[in-house]
Amino acid sequence: MTMVEAPNTFESEAFNDLLRTVQIAGTTETVMYGGDRNFEPLGEVFGDVAQLAVIGWSSQGPAQAQNLRDSFRSAGLDTKVVVGLRNGSASRAKAEAVGFSLADGSLTTVEDAISHSRMSLLLVADAALVSEGHALMDLAPSGADIGLSHGFWVGHNQVTGRGVREDINLTGVCPKGMGPSVRKLYEQLSGINVSVAVEQGGQDALDRTLGWALGLGAPYSFQTTLRNEWRSDVFGERAMLLGGVHGLVEALYGWKRQHNVDPEGAYLQVVESLVGPISQTISHEGLRGLFDRLDEGEKEQFIVAYNAAYPQLKNLTEKLYHDVSSGRELEEVVSDNEFNVRMTQVDGTDMWRVGELVRKSLSSSSEARVNIDPTVAGIYIAGMMAQVDVLRANGHYWSEVVNESIIEAVDSLNPYMRARGIAYMVDNCSITARRGSRKWAPIYQAWISQGILPVIDGVQSRLDHRDYFADFLNHDVHGALDTLKDMRPKIDIAVS
Amino acid sequence: MTMVEAPNTFESEAFNDLLRTVQIAGTTETVMYGGDRNFEPLGEVFGDVAQLAVIGWSSQGPAQAQNLRDSFRSAGLDTKVVVGLRNGSASRAKAEAVGFSLADGSLTTVEDAISHSRMSLLLVADAALVSEGHALMDLAPSGADIGLSHGFWVGHNQVTGRGVREDINLTGVCPKGMGPSVRKLYEQLSGINVSVAVEQGGQDALDRTLGWALGLGAPYSFQTTLRNEWRSDVFGERAMLLGGVHGLVEALYGWKRQHNVDPEGAYLQVVESLVGPISQTISHEGLRGLFDRLDEGEKEQFIVAYNAAYPQLKNLTEKLYHDVSSGRELEEVVSDNEFNVRMTQVDGTDMWRVGELVRKSLSSSSEARVNIDPTVAGIYIAGMMAQVDVLRANGHYWSEVVNESIIEAVDSLNPYMRARGIAYMVDNCSITARRGSRKWAPIYQAWISQGILPVIDGVQSRLDHRDYFADFLNHDVHGALDTLKDMRPKIDIAVS
Numbered sequence: 001m002t003m004v005e006a007p008n009t010f011e012s013e014a015f016n017d018l019l020r021t022v023q024i025a026g027t028t029e030t031v032m033y034g035g036d037r038n039f040e041p042l043g044e045v046f047g048d049v050a051q052l053a054v055i056g057w058s059s060q061g062p063a064q065a066q067n068l069r070d071s072f073r074s075a076g077l078d079t080k081v082v083v084g085l086r087n088g089s090a091s092r093a094k095a096e097a098v099g100f101s102l103a104d105g106s107l108t109t110v111e112d113a114i115s116h117s118r119m120s121l122l123l124v125a126d127a128a129l130v131s132e133g134h135a136l137m138d139l140a141p142s143g144a145d146i147g148l149s150h151g152f153w154v155g156h157n158q159v160t161g162r163g164v165r166e167d168i169n170l171t172g173v174c175p176k177g178m179g180p181s182v183r184k185l186y187e188q189l190s191g192i193n194v195s196v197a198v199e200q201g202g203q204d205a206l207d208r209t210l211g212w213a214l215g216l217g218a219p220y221s222f223q224t225t226l227r228n229e230w231r232s233d234v235f236g237e238r239a240m241l242l243g244g245v246h247g248l249v250e251a252l253y254g255w256k257r258q259h260n261v262d263p264e265g266a267y268l269q270v271v272e273s274l275v276g277p278i279s280q281t282i283s284h285e286g287l288r289g290l291f292d293r294l295d296e297g298e299k300e301q302f303i304v305a306y307n308a309a310y311p312q313l314k315n316l317t318e319k320l321y322h323d324v325s326s327g328r329e330l331e332e333v334v335s336d337n338e339f340n341v342r343m344t345q346v347d348g349t350d351m352w353r354v355g356e357l358v359r360k361s362l363s364s365s366s367e368a369r370v371n372i373d374p375t376v377a378g379i380y381i382a383g384m385m386a387q388v389d390v391l392r393a394n395g396h397y398w399s400e401v402v403n404e405s406i407i408e409a410v411d412s413l414n415p416y417m418r419a420r421g422i423a424y425m426v427d428n429c430s431i432t433a434r435r436g437s438r439k440w441a442p443i444y445q446a447w448i449s450q451g452i453l454p455v456i457d458g459v460q461s462r463l464d465h466r467d468y469f470a471d472f473l474n475h476d477v478h479g480a481l482d483t484l485k486d487m488r489p490k491i492d493i494a495v496s
Numbered sequence: 497m498t499m500v501e502a503p504n505t506f507e508s509e510a511f512n513d514l515l516r517t518v519q520i521a522g523t524t525e526t527v528m529y530g531g532d533r534n535f536e537p538l539g540e541v542f543g544d545v546a547q548l549a550v551i552g553w554s555s556q557g558p559a560q561a562q563n564l565r566d567s568f569r570s571a572g573l574d575t576k577v578v579v580g581l582r583n584g585s586a587s588r589a590k591a592e593a594v595g596f597s598l599a600d601g602s603l604t605t606v607e608d609a610i611s612h613s614r615m616s617l618l619l620v621a622d623a624a625l626v627s628e629g630h631a632l633m634d635l636a637p638s639g640a641d642i643g644l645s646h647g648f649w650v651g652h653n654q655v656t657g658r659g660v661r662e663d664i665n666l667t668g669v670c671p672k673g674m675g676p677s678v679r680k681l682y683e684q685l686s687g688i689n690v691s692v693a694v695e696q697g698g699q700d701a702l703d704r705t706l707g708w709a710l711g712l713g714a715p716y717s718f719q720t721t722l723r724n725e726w727r728s729d730v731f732g733e734r735a736m737l738l739g740g741v742h743g744l745v746e747a748l749y750g751w752k753r754q755h756n757v758d759p760e761g762a763y764l765q766v767v768e769s770l771v772g773p774i775s776q777t778i779s780h781e782g783l784r785g786l787f788d789r790l791d792e793g794e795k796e797q798f799i800v801a802y803n804a805a806y807p808q809l810k811n812l813t814e815k816l817y818h819d820v821s822s823g824r825e826l827e828e829v830v831s832d833n834e835f836n837v838r839m840t841q842v843d844g845t846d847m848w849r850v851g852e853l854v855r856k857s858l859s860s861s862s863e864a865r866v867n868i869d870p871t872v873a874g875i876y877i878a879g880m881m882a883q884v885d886v887l888r889a890n891g892h893y894w895s896e897v898v899n900e901s902i903i904e905a906v907d908s909l910n911p912y913m914r915a916r917g918i919a920y921m922v923d924n925c926s927i928t929a930r931r932g933s934r935k936w937a938p939i940y941q942a943w944i945s946q947g948i949l950p951v952i953d954g955v956q957s958r959l960d961h962r963d964y965f966a967d968f969l970n971h972d973v974h975g976a977l978d979t980l981k982d983m984r985p986k987i988d989i990a991v992s
Contacts, residue, residue, distance in 0.1 A: 254750065258846055312838070319837040326831065328824050335822065341815040342808070348946030348956060350754055442938035450844030460844055 010223065012203070014044040015210045024398040025480040031399070031487065032196070032210055035219035037189060039075040045204075045211040046072065046079045053113035055084045055136065056124035057091035059179035059430075060149045064121060064216060066098055067186045071215040082106050084113025084120075114139040119208060121147040126432050127337050129153040134162065142167045145201070145208055149174050151230025152432060154199060156334070158227075159327035169201030171209040172226045173216065174233075176403055177412050178428060181493045182216060190491035191217030195224040195400060220487040222399035232396050234432060235324045236404040239317055240383045241413055242426050242437035246346065247444025248383065249274060249422070252376055253351040255453045263354040271355060272362070273373040274380060275418035279410040281372065286481050287381055287406070288473065290372065298374040303469045305378025308455035309448070310386060310468040313379075316447050317386040320440065321394060332439075333432050344438055347423040355421050379452060382468075383444075384409070388477050398480045406481060412493050419495040506719065508699070510540040511706045520894040521976035527895070527983065528692075528706055531715035533685060535571040541700075541707040542568065542575045549609035551580045551632065552620035553587035555675035555926075556645045560617060560712060562594055563682045567711040578602050580609025580616075610635040615704060617643040622928050623833045625649040633661060641665045641697070641704055647726025648928060650695060652830065654723075655823035665697030667705040668722045669712065670729075672899055673908050674924060677989045678712060686987035687713030691720040691896060716983040718895035728892050730928060731820045732900040735813055736879045737909055738922050738933035742842065743940025744879065745770060745918070748872055749847040751949045759850040767851060768858070769869040770876060771914035775906040777868065782977050783877055783902070784969065786868065794870040799965045801874025804951035805944070806882060806964040809875075812943050813882040816936065817890060828935075829928050840934055843919040851917050875948060877968075879940075880905070884973050894976045902977060908989050915991040 009021050009030040022031045054065040069081040083100045085091055087109060100107040114120045120140055122129065133153050137146050146168050157163065164170055175182045176193045185192045194213050198206045213221040237243065249271050256266035281290045294302055323329050362369065384405050391401040416425035426437045454460035505517055505526040518527045550561040565577040579596045581587055583605060596603040610616045616636055618625060629649050633642050642664050653659065660666050671678045672689045681688045690709050694702045709717040733739065745767050752762035777786045790798055819825050858865065883901040912921035922933045950956035
């Protein structure tokens with residue numbers, strides 16, 4: 001693996017006033033600043049677009065259809081947003097409830113919607129894209145844009161070796177949160193960040209992709225490719241965003257119990273510390289900021305944990321990246337779906353029953369009740385750093401690396417675990433994420449229990465005596481995170 | 497998946513007196529009875545074979561080279577057994593120490609050995625077969641036999657889509673134990689069972705394959721195909737032979753501790769019960785025999801555990817079979833080897849440190865100290881039954897199903913865990929097995945901890961209320977195991 005240089009930046013006359021060239025840890029990226037919610041530039045790129053179709057009404061569909069409809073209206077545009085649903089879809093009533101209607105043609109069949117739209121956003125479930133993606137695309141008129149909000153289908157095409165029609169544009173706007181947040185934060189005048197990609201297409205496709213991102217209300221739009229997006233996404237959710245962090249807390253809870261901490265105390269010291277002060281401190285003060293907060297004794301514990309964990313988790317994380325980029329993880333998800341492999345319970349163990357009781361008893365001023373546990377923080381941050389290093393080594397842009405390894409974890413996902421436990425976090429995500437998390441959580445747990453905690457306990461020796469922590473202190477990630485921390489939506493994602 | 501009927505039996509004039517048509521649970525298989533150690537029939541099939549090459553000197557190489565040399569001598573044959581090693585191989589001295597020599601040509605280079613032999617047994621590591629298998633095969637004269645002791649390479653060729661030369665025979669004799677046991681039990685006049693396969697070749701190739709099996713001293717040789725062999729082998733070691741049983745004991749140890757059993761007690765009730773009385777009772781009295789031994793209260797516990805475990809483990813085991821038969825598991829092993837994914841410690845957790853102390857304190861009359869734990873037995877046997885059902889549904893012969901799911905577990909592998917813990921069992925196996933066990937143990941552990949033990953504890957409901965235990969009582973496996981239990985080597989594999 002070699003370090004891939006940051007790619008060229010891009011330009012768009014229509015959005016010139018919103019595009020900024022940003023220095024991130026010595027690399028250059030183009031970021032679109034949409035935070036002032038001026039939708040006027042949409043006129044320039046959607047002026048000749050009579051109709052845009054949103055296909056599907058699960059997570060992203062309702063949010064994107066409504067946001068785009070509202071933004072086009074704000075911009076004084078005639079572009080019609082139509083929702084395409086299968087005949088007999090149970091979602092019809094939901095779409096009608098927010099104003100899409102058969103009468104005015106803004107609610108129609110999938111076939112009608114795609115075949116009459118200049119741009120069609122395929123926001124159906126991954127499994128539906130696998131089985132119907134090519135057939136849906138075949139409905140589009142020549143020269144149309146096919147938009148995706150996730151690179152899964154591009155990854156699946158890599159596995160099957162099947163390409164897409166050459167006479168269409170394939171583009172992506174991938175929001176950094178679930179559909180309901182995309183809508184809610186739009187209504188709150190904040191919006192949610194996205195990454196944008198043009199997989200196939202020229203300047204006009206890029207222009208409309210940026211317009212789509214702006215229309216969603218994204219305060220910051222970062223550049224990526226769908227190939228990088230699906231890899232970092234499928235990888236990240238198996239690693240520290242979902243699977244890895246689940247394995248981590250299972251392992252550490254068992255370890256605290258083994259050291260005679262009572263169940264409630266173990267839950268507080270592990271889960272509550274992680275999703276409370278550790279996540280919040282990382283969010284506001286960064287990774288090194290968290291370390292700086294510790295007292296001398298805690299710093300020592302952090303360093304011991306970090307040095308025990310990093311080389312093991314780096315090795316595991318590299319393996320995971322290969323399993324993802326080879327396409328094997330996606331093949332497994334497709335196979336699991338086909339053969340109805342059960343979605344096992346993820347909060348079946350004792351610790352989550354304890355957790356429920358603990359959460360009930362925690363008052364709203366709970367922050368005062370738990371501190372940063374330096375061992376939990378040391379292993380957690382080592383896992384994040386392993387993820388950062390693997391993504392960078394595989395040529396992902398800094399914005400993607402930091403978003404998919406750190407920001408999404410502490411700002412978007414961990415709050416779900418904090419509110420209602422691990423299942424609430426994992427099972428609010430996509431099937432691909434839920435399956436991946438179920439597979440990788442136990443593997444992370446085993447690596448941590450078998451190879452990291454015994455080193456911290458002094459009953460197993462370290463793999464080597466390199467000072468990984470010194471690399472951490474001097475890492476480019478701190479600068480990158482500093483830059484990107486300022487590019488967050490005004491309003492945090494709230495968990496109800 | 498449909499139930500595949502048992503295949504046709506086979507015939508061989510040369511070994512006619514040793515071949516028996518055996519009824520196993522209503523199906524018919526041909527089994528070669530070699531237990532009387534009459535090597536005379538070898539003359540008929542190896543009379544025109546001037547030289548047989550054994551390539552490699554790791555686990556199977558030393559055993560098979562010596563056994564065949566000794567058997568050919570007993571039969572009064574001139575067939576020369578030559579060992580082929582790479583130039584500069586560190587194994588040269590070991591081969592010389594048991595009588596193979598450069599001087600008489602019985603020790604030579606790989607190239608020389610294969611290119612001058614009518615039959616070449618490629619007994620190198622899986623990774624070497626992946627990188628060099630085709631090149632080695634290309635050295636063989638047209639019409640030669642290429643022999644394998646494991647179908648891994650056939651599975652890998654499935655993945656890459658690369659076939660083998662059409663002008664050679666591809667055959668297999670796969671011993672049901674590691675190389676040292678193949679040699680030791682030969683010297684003890686018992687021998688070890690094998691399965692035989694002709695992947696490519698006609699009657700003469702089958703004759704020589706049976707001769708190879710007889711020459712190894714196999715008391716019973718069962719029929720298979722290399723395609724079935726690698727699937728059942730790679731599957732079985734990930735399931736209850738290694739990975740599954742490791743996950744099981746980790747989960748159950750944690751569960752006993754959670755129920756306030758002290759560490760020593762938990763180790764005894766879980767591991768020692770499993771590898772002691774549970775394995776021994778299954779070995780001598782079968783699966784239903786074990787159940788019959790329990791008192792009324794224990795029977796109830798067994799049934800509760802069985803019914804909680806079977807549907808979950810059946811689902812997981814089916815998934816595992818798909819992951820194996822698709823080729824993904826082999827691709828992952830090849831990738832892990834290529835990228836040096838670490839072989840993590842498998843006995844790093846607390847329970848194995850406790851186990852070491854417990855084993856030290858156990859006297860030789862340890863049987864008296866532990867009973868059959870009915871919950872451990874119920875889940876363990878449910879896992880075996882899931883494995884049996886999945887293999888049968890995928891068309892594996894009964895002999896293979898019972899050997900790879902039950903007999904190999906209780907007779908060949910669990911004794912290693914009993915003697916020195918989990919790592920001694922797992923890490924005495926192939927790289928493919930060691931990697932697979934490391935991956936699947938945590939996954940089994942998670943399914944058992946998250947979805948089975950909470951049902952047994954009454955804090956989670958059962959998936960359904962079907963009486964899986966009734967299916968168990970009336971299962972064909974009991975008849976099959978009865979038949980196959982009598983076809984065991986005279987001497988058990990001993991663990992030093």
